[in-house]
Each structure stands twice: as C-alpha cells, then as structure tokens.
Amino acid sequence: MIAPVTIGLLLFTVGPMLTSLWLSFTDYDVVSSPRFVGGANYHYLLTADPSFWVSVKVTALYALGSVPLGLFAALAVAMLLNLDIPFRGAFRTLYYLPTLLPATVSGVLWAWIFQPTDGALNRLLAEAGVHGPAWTQSPSWALPALILMSVWGYGGAMVIFLAGLQESPRFLHEAAALDGAGTWRRFWIVTWPALTPTVFFNLTMGLIGAMKAFDQAFAFGQSNGAGVGGPARATLFYVLNLYTKAFEHFHMGLASAMAWLLFAVIGAITFLNFRLSKRWVYDEATA
C-alpha cells in the first residue's frame, strides 16, 4: 500500500536531495557533464555575487514585513468576527475570498492596482491631492507594494485564528469577568494563552511561505516590464534569483548551492521557532 509512496519518496525526494547536494559542488550547465569545483559556488554566492545578498535582504524584509502585519491583521479580523455580530459566517467567508486567488493572479491584479500612471491606487491618491510614488517602477516602493499584497491574502490565517478563538473555553472568560478583570486583562490571561498554539502554527507556516515565495514576485516582474527582479532588484526574491540562475542562465551548480542554503536557513529558523515556542506557547499540558 505504501509502495508507490516509497518509490515516489526515493525518486522525487531523497534521490534528488542527495544529487542536488552533489551538484552544488560542481559547475554544471546540463549540456555538459558536471565538473567538480569544491566550494567555489558557495564562495561566489556568499562573497562575490551582488544578487545573492540582495535577494536575501529582499526576502528577509518581505518575511519580516508581511508575516507580522498579516498575522496582526488576521488576528484583528478574527477577534472582530468572534464577537456576536450578525452575519458572522458570511463575513468569515467573504474575508477569506482573497485567499482563493493564486499568487499569480494576485501578482497581476496588484501590479495593475499599483501601476504608476493608470493604476487605481495612484488615481485614488491623486483625488486626495497626493502624488503617489512610481510603485512598481520604484526601487523603494516595489517591495512595500508586494508586502501589502501579501497581507491582503492572509484569510487562511484568519480562519485558523477564528477557530482557535472559538475553542477558547467560555467559562474561563466568564470566570475572569466575574473576578473583575477588564477586557485587556481578560485577553492576556485567557484568550492569548489559548491562542498561542495557533499563533505559533501560523507564524511558522507564514515564515516558511514567505521565504519560499516565488509566484507573486514572478508575476509582478512580468507585469511591469522593469526586469525580472524589479527595478534595481527591488523584488528579487530568493527563489526568483534561484530560478533565474537555474533556468535562464543554466548555472545549475550555483542554483543547487542556493537551494541548500535556503534549506539550511528554513531548517534553522523552524528549529529556532520550535525551541523558542516553549517559552511562549501554552500547551494543554503545561497550562
């Protein structure tokens, strides 16, 4: 029963992982055989390639910008919906709609909204008398534009938060209220601890997702004609950089090295996240 899975695992995961590790130490352009070069790829990436650290910075900024903002927005909306307002179910569904869009469509839609001369955002700003920046063509504003787009799509996290909030036992809230605790104290003592597992889950998934982001950056870049990584590499996400190196210039060795570095970082951050979680995540067991 698990024969297909085992084959798939070996063929498409374990095997390729080991092969790509080997490839990261070679110079390989697919046309000729791989040529062993030791750590030269890693050396080039880490010390001489201008695009590498830029893409790390861009991705880090993207993750640090979009994940906390997105989680905050998702939590805020979830808390609003958790109150007994009417049409709650409908609201939940409607707020979730943006998540249905694939990242490519989001990228294209927001490239249109952020279009410097004809886009909706700058036209709106013009009505208010503000001369909006050249968003998709501006090195300083292209990434914030993508971050805003990402926050818009945090409906998934919102739904999970809402479920988490609704699991929060009612009687604890009432007990705290009876004890005279105000709204904020009730939040910190009762709601937050029960929420921490979901926050942790959303945080982990959000960070990993941000570090692997590709579709929206690619679509954004294709839509605004300023080159693949955006103006002055402003939206050159790490995976976009990897794709360009691998499938536009066929530097397979470099790309494999980039992939492994990414894996190492994701692994490290996830591990750190798990470790730190013991400090602030309330388990049923430890509560």
Added chain:
Amino acid sequence: MRPRLLPALLVTLVGLAACLAPLAWMLSTSLKPFDELLKGGLSLLPKAPRPANFGDALRNFDFLRAFGNSAFVATLTVLGTLASSIPAGYAFARLKARGTSWVFFGLLTTLMLPGQITIIPVFRLFASLGMVDTYAPLVLPAWLGTNAFAIFLLRQFFRTLPEETMEAARLDGASEGLILTRIAVPLARPAVVTVAVFAFLGSWNDLWGPLVYLHRQETMTLPVALVNFVGGSATVQGTPWNLVMAAAVATVLPAVAVFALCQKSFVSGIANTGLK
C-alpha cells in the same frame, strides 16, 4: 444584537470593503472597454460594460486551450493524489509493517523542503527520459505519493476510525484492500474531499512546475498563460489591462466555484489543520 457591538460591526464592514475592493476592481476592469480604461477615473461600474472582453481574452494566447490543459492536468493530479495518498494514509494509520515509520518520517521532512532543492535533479531525470515538454513531470509525482500534506491529513483521519469495524470485516475474511475501499474511505469522506480540493487547487494554481517544464504555447496551463499574457500583450496603447483582468477572472472562477460548493467543509478543514 447588543447595541454595544455596533462599532464592531461597522469596523468589520469597513474592513470588508477594503478587503473586497481589489476584487471588485478586478471584476470592474474586466468589463470595461479599452478607451474607458484609458480615460482614467475610478468608477466601479463601467459606463458601457463589455462582456466581449472575456471572449477576446480567451482567444488571445490560446487561453481557452490553457483552460482545457489546466483542467486535464488538475484532474489527473487529483486522481493520482487520491490513488496514492489514501492507501498510504491508511497504511500509516493502521498497519504496522516494518519500515513504515521511516517512510513516514521521510514524508514529514518533505513538508519543510523547498521544492527548489529537488527541481534540478528531477529536471535532469525527466530530460533524460525525454519528457521535458510533456505533462508527465507535473502529473507523475502525484501518482507516486509525493503529496505529504494529503497523506498526513488522511492518516490523522484514519486514526480516528474505530478498530472494531475493521476487525469485524477482517474476521469475515475481507482483505485489507477491500476494507479500505468499502469501509474506511466512505467513512473518511470529509478528509477525502478536503484532500481532493487542495490537490485540485494546488495543481490549478501551480506556476513553478509548468514554467519549468512546459514550452509550447499549446501546452500552457492557466497561470503561465496569464503571466505570458501580461508580459506579451502590450500593444501601441499599452497593456490591455481590461483583457488581462478578464483572463484573471476566468482563471479564478473555477476555484471560486469549487469553494462555493464545498464551503462549509472546506473552511472547517482548514481550521482543523491548524488546530491538530
């Protein structure tokens, strides 16, 4: 509703308006004729709605065919995912064969793996098999149980099934396979539906795979076709954003339809993945 909740309701509505505005704008742009677009203006309602935009969009860049291609690939992927993940999930949940825990652990790590780690060797593999410009690289892995998320979800669900029912069937002489198909799967319908929907969406929205493996215009799937459309449709007067938005709306419609149909179970499925 208690009156003190009124501010909350208002805030929710404002937030919702801001959240849905881009979607409304997408729809509105898709119905505008091009010269209305050029003139500017922020009206949500087009002055002279032009549904023909959709026809135009679908004809350009073989978009209609891309639709068919996406449907073809997605269907095969969903079937493959179900065919391999259901037995695997069941096996991991209930059978105690040797080595299963190793395979399961391997599967878990793939959840953390960026797809880019394996793409180059896998690309090489498919290149040596002469399959680079075909759908095989997109569909084949699904049939070999590479969707760890699906297997995981199904395993969790299968674990909750009562052992007595299975035991009874076994005593009656039923094989494991029969137990799986006749008893376990029907009981696991919510999980199966969730897996199918996720697999469908994953394939329908996939950009990376088709971008790497597909080359000819006739074989393109929707996300690639859309990106190509945006990049390559610029005319004298600039990019025809109204057609692009029409194409985007068309791309999203199936996902919205699927969501509308399975809304309740789907959303609760997501909620549960976070909690468990």
Added chain:
Amino acid sequence: MRRAFLFLTLLLVGCSRERPVDPLGRHTVIWLYPIDVGSQPMTEELVKQFERENSDVHIDVRAVPGSQYQTKLKTLVAAGEPPDVFVCGDVFFAYLKPFLSDLTDLAKRDGKEIDLADFYPAVQKAMTPDGRIYFMPQWFNVSLLYYNRRLFDTAHEPYPTASWTWNDYAAAAKRLTKGGVWGSTVTTGWWGEWLTLVHGAGGDLFDPAITHSTLDTPQAIQGLTFYRDTIREGFAPPPGEGPPTGFASDQVAMDYGGHVGLWATYRQIPSLDWEIEALPKGPSGRRGGEISLNALGIAKASPEREAAWRFLKFMSSKESVRAHVDRGYVAIRRSVAAERRDMGKAPRNRAAVERALESAEPIPSSKDFVEIALDLVQPEIDRMLTENVPPEEAAKAATKAADAFLKATSGGAR
C-alpha cells in the same frame, strides 16, 4: 495496485516525445518560433508558400511566447532536444554558437542562390562573425533616433540632422519639454540606451579580450552621466512617470535608440507623424548604435540539415524579404531596398538607415553578455536613475560585479 502500475507505465510511454513522423512521409523540420502577434500572418503565409514549393518538406512550427523564447530554447538544448531551426544572429548568438551548425560549406555551394553581396556590407560583416556563416537573416535592427515631426513643428524646432551631436540633442530635448510634452524618454530594464551612450563617449562594457569590465573608465562614465542627466536636466521623465507607451503616445518628441520592429506599430497610429535620423554623435565622434540581425540557424545535431537549409534559403530570399518589407520591416537586401516597395510610408529618411549601418557597433561576442548586462549591470543603472547614485559609483559597482562574475566563470563557478 497492479492496474495502477500499468496505467503509470502507459502514461510514461505515452508522454515521452520523439520526433514526429509525418503521415505524408515528408522531411519534418521543427522550427521554434517566437510568437509575434503582428507578424504571425506573414510568417504563416511564408511557411505555406515554402511548403508549396518544397512539397517534400514540412515545417513544424512550435510557437513559444516571445518573452520566454530564450529560456525555452536553452531548456530544450539542455534537455538534448533542440529544435532543428531557431532564431539567432542577435545578442544571444555568442551563447548559442556551440549548438549551431556551421553552414559555411552550404553557403559556398549555393553561393549564387543566396547572393551574399546583395546584403548590406554591415549585414554581411555581422553574418560572418569569425569568417564563417552560422545563420541566414531576414531583417535587421539598427539603433536610430526617432522624432515626432508634429511636436517639432509645434515648438518651431528644426528637425534633427545627421551631424547632430549630444549637445544638439540635449538642447533640443530641453526646449521641447513643455506643456505635457517630454523631449525624450528613458527605457529601463534593457541595455539598448546606456550601452549606446557608453559607446558614443568612446567607452565599452568590456575590453576586446573580455577579461574585465571597462565600465569604470572615464569615457564610459561620461556616457552614463549623460544618460543620468537626461532625467536630471528634466527632458526625460523619471522611470514610471512618463506615458506608459513612450514615443507611441504622441507626447514624447524623441526616442533615442528605438527598435525597427516598431515601425509597423507606429504606422498604425494615424496621428503620429514620425521620422528617423541617425543617432547623434557622442564626444568621441561615435554614434554608438548597435546592429542586430533577426536570423535563423540550424541545430548542430539536426537530422534534417539539408531540408532546414532549404527553408533558411527561402526565408532570406528576395521574395521573403519583400514580404517582410510589406509587413513593415526594413529591407535587408539592397536589391529589394532599391525597389522601394514601401515608398509612400513612414519613415521616408531611409538614408538614415544606411548612415546608421555605416557606424553600427558589432554584436557583443561574450556568451555571458546578456547575463552580465541585465543581471549585474542593469540594477546599478536603475539605482543611478532612480535613487541619485552618482554615475561613478554605479559604474564602479557594476564593474566590480562583472569582474567577479568573469573571474568566477573562468575559475570555476558559473
């Protein structure tokens, strides 16, 4: 379970590709074609005509979106399945050369038929990069100065001439910038403009042996400074602020280095009264424009070399060139140019094309040129244009990155 495996095997077999076998038993030539919506009808007609005249050959046109052409071509080559015929002769030639079949013997054999001398001398030179022939061209692009006569007339400005210098150009552009009209325009994301200006100032991206980047020489920096000043002096809009369609919007007086492929597009705009002139001369006396050929080559490993060669000859024949001229391209054969088929259509100043050809710079001969120019240098240029980075600094950063890349390429990591 067994059935699943059977299905899988069938899928595997059914999906692998071999060369298509033509039901009529003709030679099949696979042509990887970059889609150009405007010229697609012309191309289809030409293919049909070729098949009529060569009934034993079938051209399998595999269409690929233009923006992805190079990626797809390289992927197919890398996967060991190159098409028989593909586009080359432009800046990607240096990279593609190892995969191209040397056609010199065929060109010699059929010398009378292809009549090389009929091509412009500059084109002939570009066709024989190291004395050998690897492709046959259909049309060419040279960098030209495009100007909007109506806007010049409205501002009472004399038209550009062949003896214009950078100063003339800048002065006119400044005078033309008023009332919503821009004197000139800047296109980011492509080396077409900054490299031309670097050449015009007497500099270059690399030294002739391509061992290091020479972008930080005073001449090159002068070229980059002039480029930056087009925005700083106010006669070109900052990136993203000008009309999205640039020169075609009828609000931009001049376009420095536009592409010949746009002629057909400009002709479609009734209000646009446009003309061409050779690029103004830079401080070094050079005009700096490039020439690139749109040509077809044959894959080294192609099993249908002879049939493909017949197709190439046809596509470069006078008949095909005439069809291209009708579509709006410039005639690449002098005999067809003399026929003046498109006499009544803009641009009328065809002498400008010949002048531009005389001074056109050759195709860069580094296989990594595109990667270096686009991925390593362009971002620094972007920053110079949008973030007030001084040209010297941008030049130094670009040179450093290019040198590191060259070193890594020849040393090990690619």
